[in-house]
Amino acid sequence: xxxxTIYCSEALSEDIQHILHHxxxxxxxxxxxxxxxxxxxxxxxxxxxxxQTNIFIVFPDDEQLEGIVGELKHYINACAIEPCxxxxxxxxxxxx
Numbered sequence: 001x002x003x004x005t006i007y008c009s010e011a012l013s014e015d016i017q018h019i020l021h022h023x024x025x026x027x028x029x030x031x032x033x034x035x036x037x038x039x040x041x042x043x044x045x046x047x048x049x050x051x052q053t054n055i056f057i058v059f060p061d062d063e064q065l066e067g068i069v070g071e072l073k074h075y076i077n078a079c080a081i082e083p084c085x086x087x088x089x090x091x092x093x094x095x096x
Contacts, residue, residue: 001059002059002091004058004059004068004087005090006056006072006088008056008084008085009051012085017030019072020068023060034053034054069087
């Protein structure tokens with residue numbers, strides 16, 4: 001089993017929900033209004049960068065995962081401000 005975690009900008013949140021509703025999923029977790037921070041590189045000037053993000057977590061089967069990730073790939077590098085989408089797929093050993 002896999003866990004799909006999606007981090008996206010507010011601008012993409014509605015599109016992501018539409019994609020997830022398209023698949024026959026048991027459900028998903030959506031946590032809007034989170035704050036992500038990217039630390040400045042060591043030795044550089046400036047400050048850390050923070051932005052509003054939405055997090056989606058879902059446990060799709062292999063076929064659903066392939067379809068969802070395939071649709072999400074169309075949004076990669078499609079935003080004027082980066083980062084606006086991150087897709088993380090991890091293995092799940094047990095779920096209770």
